[in-house]
Each structure stands twice: as C-alpha cells, then as structure tokens.
Amino acid sequence: MVEQTRQNWDFRRFLDTLGFFGEIPFVGSFTWLQKLLGMKDDAILDSPTTAAGVVLVAGATGGVGKRVVQRLQQQGIPVRGLVRNAQRGRELLGNDVDLVEADITLPETLTPKVFENVRAVICCTGTRVQPVEGDSPSREKYYQGVKFYLPEVAETPEYIEYQGVKNLVNAAKPYLKQRQNEKMIFDFKQPLPNFTSLWGAVDDVVMGGVSESGIRQISGAALFEGNVSTANSGGFASVRTRPLDQPLDLSAYEGIELRVRGDGNRYKFILRGDDRWDGISYCYSFDTVYNIWITVRIPFAELIPNFRTKTINTGEPFPAQTVTAFQLMLSKFEYDGELNPTFSPGPFRLELETLKAYGGQPLPQFIMISSAGVTRPGKPGLNLEEEPPAVRMNDQLGGILTWKLAGEDSVRESGVPYTIVRPCALTETPGGKVLERDRGDTIKGQCSRNDIAQLCIDLLNAPEDTNTTFEVREKG
Numbered sequence: 288m289v290e291q292t293r294q295n296w297d298f299r300r301f302l303d304t305l306g307f308f309g310e311i312p313f314v315g316s317f318t319w320l321q322k323l324l325g326m327k328d329d330a331i332l333d334s335p336t337t338a339a340g341v342v343l344v345a346g347a348t349g350g351v352g353k354r355v356v357q358r359l360q361q362q363g364i365p366v367r368g369l370v371r372n373a374q375r376g377r378e379l380l381g382n383d384v385d386l387v388e389a390d391i392t393l394p395e396t397l398t399p400k401v402f403e404n405v406r407a408v409i410c411c412t413g414t415r416v417q418p419v420e421g422d423s424p425s426r427e428k429y430y431q432g433v434k435f436y437l438p439e440v441a442e443t444p445e446y447i448e449y450q451g452v453k454n455l456v457n458a459a460k461p462y463l464k465q466r467q468n469e470k471m472i473f474d475f476k477q478p479l480p481n482f483t484s485l486w487g488a489v490d491d492v493v494m495g496g497v498s499e500s501g502i503r504q505i506s507g508a509a510l511f512e513g514n515v516s517t518a519n520s521g522g523f524a525s526v527r528t529r530p531l532d533q534p535l536d537l538s539a540y541e542g543i544e545l546r547v548r549g550d551g552n553r554y555k556f557i558l559r560g561d562d563r564w565d566g567i568s569y570c571y572s573f574d575t576v577y578n579i580w581i582t583v584r585i586p587f588a589e590l591i592p593n594f595r596t597k598t599i600n601t602g603e604p605f606p607a608q609t610v611t612a613f614q615l616m617l618s619k620f621e622y623d624g625e626l627n628p629t630f631s632p633g634p635f636r637l638e639l640e641t642l643k644a645y646g647g648q649p650l651p652q653f654i655m656i657s658s659a660g661v662t663r664p665g666k667p668g669l670n671l672e673e674e675p676p677a678v679r680m681n682d683q684l685g686g687i688l689t690w691k692l693a694g695e696d697s698v699r700e701s702g703v704p705y706t707i708v709r710p711c712a713l714t715e716t717p718g719g720k721v722l723e724r725d726r727g728d729t730i731k732g733q734c735s736r737n738d739i740a741q742l743c744i745d746l747l748n749a750p751e752d753t754n755t756t757f758e759v760r761e762k763g
Contacts, residue, residue, distance in 0.1 A: 294497045294518040340406025342747065345369040345391060345455055348379050350713065351656055352411035354740035356380055362744065369401060391451035394458060402462035409743050410455060410655045414447045414687055438676070444687040452694035456653055456701045463652045463703055470540065470644040472613075475509040482509070489527045489614070496521020500617075500635075508548075508638040511615050517632050522619035524635070525555075530562040530611045538608040539750075541646025542586040548638040549575025553629045556585055557614035560606035568593050568614070569605050572621065574629065575637065584645065596620045613642065648750035651706040653698055654743050659711045659758045661692040662728045675712060675731060695756065706752045710739050711760040721762040732760030 342359055346352040347368030359366035360383070367385040370376035376386045389396040391412060416438050473479065482504055490498045490513070498521050500513025515524045537543075545556065551574075558569045569590035573583045587605045591598055596618075615637065619630045663669055664681040671679045681688045698705050711732040718735030722742060742759065746752055 294516070341365045341367050341385070341404050343367050343369055343402065343405045343408045343459070345408060345410045346412035347384075347386070348372075348376055349411050349413060350715075351736050351740050351743075352409075353379055354736055355409055355411060355743050356384060358740055358744055360384070364744070364747075367405070391455045392446045394454045397454060397458035399462075402459055405459065405462055407463070407650075407652045407654070407747055408455070408459050409747075410452060410653065411743075412447060412451060412455075413656070414442050414444045414685070416684065416687075438680070438684065444685040444690040448687060448690035449693040449697065452655065453697035456698050456703055456705075459653065460701055460703050469544075469647065470537070471641065472535070472543075472644060473509070473639075473642040475504065475640055475642075476507050478504055479509075485528050486526055487529070488513075488525070490524045491516075491519075491521030494521065495519050496523075498522070498524040500524035500526060502526040502615075505638070508640045511637045511639065512635060514634050515617055515619075515632055517619060522630075522632070523616055525557075525614055525616035525618075527557075527614040528612050530559075534609040534611045536608045537587075537610050537644045539647050540587075540607070540644035542584060542588075542644070544641075544643050544645040545573075545583040545585070546580065546640040546642075547575060547583060548578065548580045548640075550636050551575060551577040551629065552617055552635055552637075553627050554637060555614075555616040555618060556583075557616060558590065558605065558610055559612040559614070560609050562611050565595075567599065567601065570622070572627075580640070591622060593622065596622060596624075598622050615639070649704045649753050650748060650750050651704055651746050651753050653701070653703045653705040654746050655695065655698050655705065655707045656739065656743070657691050657695050657707050657709045657756075658688060659709045659728060659730065659760070661688045661695065661709065664688055699754075699756075704753045706746045706749070706754075707756040708739065708742065708746070709756065709758040710734050711758065713739065722759050723762040724757045724759050726757055728758055730758050730760055732763070734759060734761045 342364055344352055344355050344359070344366060347356050347370050352368075356366055356368050357380075365385075367387055368376055368380060369389055369391075370386055371388065371390050373386050373388045376384070380386070387401050389398070389401050391397065418438060479485075486502050486509075488500050488502070490496065490500055492498070496516065496519045498513065498515045500511065500515070502509055502511045504510075511526050513524045515522065543556065543558070553572055553574045556571050556573065559566065560569065561567070570593045571585045571590055573585070575581065587607050590605045592601045592605075593599065617630075617635050617637075619627050619632075621627050658677065660675060660678045663674060663678045664686075677684065677688060695707050698707060709728065711730065711734055713736050714733050716735045716737075718737030718741075720735065720738060722734060722738055738761070739759070
C-alpha cells in the first residue's frame with residue numbers, strides 16, 4: 288500500500304516543539320523570553336554515576352584502611368574489606384561492611400571470592416609497629432607523635448611490605464580488567480529526575496511532515512518510539528536534548544558508546560557543538576538487530592558534519608570540548624541524497640540503556656600506601672640526625688622502608704595501572720588540610736590519616752595519576 292503523499296499538518300504540535308526548545312527554525316532563539324517568564328527548567332545532566340564494581344580495601348582495620356572503608360561507604364561506593372580476622376573487622380567497621388577474610392602473606396587465601404566484581408584495590412597494609420613493651424601505656428600517644436617512644440616491629444617486614452604486597456597485586460591482576468576513564472552521561476537503568484524537561488521530540492512536523500515520536504522512561508531504559516511517515520515530503524522522527532546550560536567537555540575521550548536494543552532499523556546518533564537550533568550536526572549511522580541488545584561505539588573522528596542532510600567540510604575535527612546536545616533519529620535520508628537502505632515507514636522502537644563517553648586514559652586500579660623516606664636508608668651524604676625515626680631506625684625495624692620500596696617495585700612490575708602514595712608522618716588529627724605533593728623522596732612533614740584516606744578515594748578517578756609515585760604532606 289502506497290502511503291498518501293499529503294496529510295493534514297498538525298500546527299499545534301509544531302508550536303509545542305518550538306515552545307519546548309525555545310527556538311524558531313531559521314530565525315533564532317527565544318529562550319531569553321522563556322527564562323524571563325520562568326518557563327524554562329534548569330535542565331542539566333545528573334552527575335555521572337559511580338563506576339560499576341567493588342573497591343577492595345586491603346588492611347581495612349588499619350589506621351588509614353578503616354577510614355578509607357568508612358568514606359567509601361559514606362560516598363555510596365561499593366566497598367569490600369580484606370581482613371585477617373573477620374570478627375575484629377566487624378567490631379571496628381560494623382556489620383554493614385562486606386568483609387572477606389584472607390592473609391596477603393598466604394597466597395592460597397587470596398581466592399576468587401576475594402576479587403569477585405572488584406574494579407580497584409586500595410592497599411593500606413603495613414607492618415604493625417608498636418612501642419617497646421613498657422614504654423607507653425597508650426599506643427595512641429605513639430601514633431599522635433605526642434612523645435617519642437622507642438618502637439619495635441611486631442611482624443616481619445619482608446613478609447608484609449614486600450611478599451604480601453606482591454602476592455596481592457599478582458592475585459588481583461587476572462580480575463582487574465583495565466578500566467578506562469569512561470564518563471557516564473545518561474544511565475537510564477535508573478530513573479532520571481529531570482528527564483521530561485531535558486528530552487523532547489523534533490520530528491518532521493517542523494518542515495510540514497506528519498511523523499510523530501517521543502521518548503519516555505521505562506523499566507531499565509529510555510524508549511524512543513513513534514511512527515515515521517513520508518507524507519508531505521517528510522520522513523524523519525527524532526528526540527533531542529535541549530541545549531545544555533553548561534556544555535560538556537569530552538575532549539579527553541575518543542567517542543560515545545550506546546547500549547541499545549532496536550527493531551532492525553538503521554538509526555542516526557547526532558551530537559552538536561553549539562547552541563544553534565539549525566546549526567551543524569555531527570552524525571553517525573548505526574544498524575540495530577531486532578530485539579537484541581548491542582553496544583555501539585561512535586568515534587568522534589568518524590562523525591559526519593552535516594547541514595540538512597548535506598555533508599560539509601568544516602576543516603576542523605568535532606568540537607568535543609563543547610558538546611551541547613544529543614539526538615537520536617530515524618530517517619529515510621542518509622547523506623547527500625542517499626536513502627537509508629533499511630528504512631520503511633511505520634512504527635518503530637529503540638531502547639537506550641546507557642550513553643557514555645569512552646576511551647579516556649586508564650585509571651589507577653591498584654593504589655598503594657607506602658611511605659616517604661623509602662629511598663633514603665643508605666643514601667650517600669644523608670644526615671641521619673635530620674631524618675625521621677623510620678629512616679634513622681630502618682635497620683632496627685627490620686629494614687621496613689627497604690622492604691616497602693621492594694613492595695613498590697612489585698606493583699610497578701605487575702602491569703596493573705597503579706598509583707603509589709608516599710605520605711610523610713601520619714597523625715590522628717582531624718585533617719581537612721591542603722596536601723602538597725613532591726617527587727624525589729626529599730620532603731619531610733606530616734599529614735592526617737583522614738586526608739590520606741580521602742586522597743586514595745580521589746585517585747580512583749584520576750587518570751593523570753596513573754602509573755605515578757609521589758610523596759605527600761600537609762602544606763605548611
């Protein structure tokens with residue numbers, strides 16, 4: 288049956304489209320009037336969701352480890368504590384923490400259960416150092432640095448600082464898929480509060496056509512559906528976001544990844560780099576498989592600059608640093624007069640689960656707390672009188688700093704993306720201080736365990752710190 292070429296045009300729907308987007312095609316914007324009248328929502332994207340997976344904290348009952356666990360919980364990040372004694376772990380961390388019992392010095396205890404769904408490891412393990420018996424009735428005084436008490440090690444540093452760390456990173460490696468710095472832009476698996484004020488339809492009604500579409504949230508996805516018609520010389524239906532008040536800077540990524548389930552049609556994904564209604568659109572066509580979930584990767588380098596279905600040569604790459612709008616389209620047109628080879632008029636359906644940027648630099652997956660001073664024992668020309676106790680007493684403490692350095696080397700050699708943090712003297716102060724970093728292992732000072740715990744969490748999403756080692760202290 289041949290579709291009628293002329294049908295009644297819905298002028299009301301045309302006005303609704305203009306009202307939603309605050310635009311008059313070919314003339315300009317009246318969003319200033321909407322804002323003046325209080326008509327325009329402050330429709331912004333929700334914050335990116337936390338990356339999927341669990342953060343494993345080794346040494347979860349230690350001074351820094353317990354703080355890392357608590358802060359991960361407070362920030363809604365899934366966490367699992369690796370402890371040698373689960374009962375003691377419950378007493379310190381409570382019953383709401385996922386704990387697994389294992390000993391990093393015994394590789395046979397580092398079973399698959401320890402690493403189930405783990406995306407990153409924060410290693411806060413360390414040799415237990417205590418005052419020589421009889422020196423102090425309170426270990427807290429020793430930790431606080433209120434008074435110096437002669438220390439001794441209660442364990443063998445070689446096993447904890449080197450062999451244990453090496454066991455842990457090598458055991459974790461098979462379970463840590465190299466995690467890219469992906470940015471979740473829309474996660475429709477969860478309801479998006481500002482959905483209806485952000486997404487709207489732009490169908491061929493704006494050019495006199497009668498196609499009609501919409502997008503709505505369903506369980507676990509957003510559903511783009513409608514009916515596309517070639518009547519009145521039309522033939523496209525689309526949904527699009529309003530121009531974002533704050534453009535997204537996606538210049539650190541390679542492209543956009545969609546997770547979709549379609550109906551066998553070929554669709555277009557469109558990005559825009561300015562806030563003009565009828566400006567340049569950057570398009571990518573992709574095919575769907577009927578009723579099958581697929582992942583579509585859209586490299587920025589393969590986007591086609593387009594103006595009203597005609598390709599243009601901008602002479603410049605897609606402006607990924609100023610992404611202003613997202614759009615999905617079903618159209619009978621491809622580019623430059625070519626037709627969509629799978630197009631047929633009628634009803635259509637496309638589910639969208641997630642939309643994210645992909646291809647950023649790798650993120651740290653093994654964050655190790657080491658110590659400032661690890662390279663100083665035995666260093667020529669070093670004035671031991673000016674060094675912290677751990678450096679001066681390295682030999683008496685079983686070579687604790689020497690073995691820490693060997694543990695660092697095992698992490699660097701593992702091939703797992705890492706960050707190694709070397710804090711200066713740790714204290715029990717509340718923290719909240721500005722931290723400063725350095726390289727070369729020369730600085731001295733102190734820092735709060737609370738601040739180091741938060742630093743570890745921040746590093747989970749710091750691609751610039753991947754495969755780096757640095758010392759840190761409170762800024763004086």
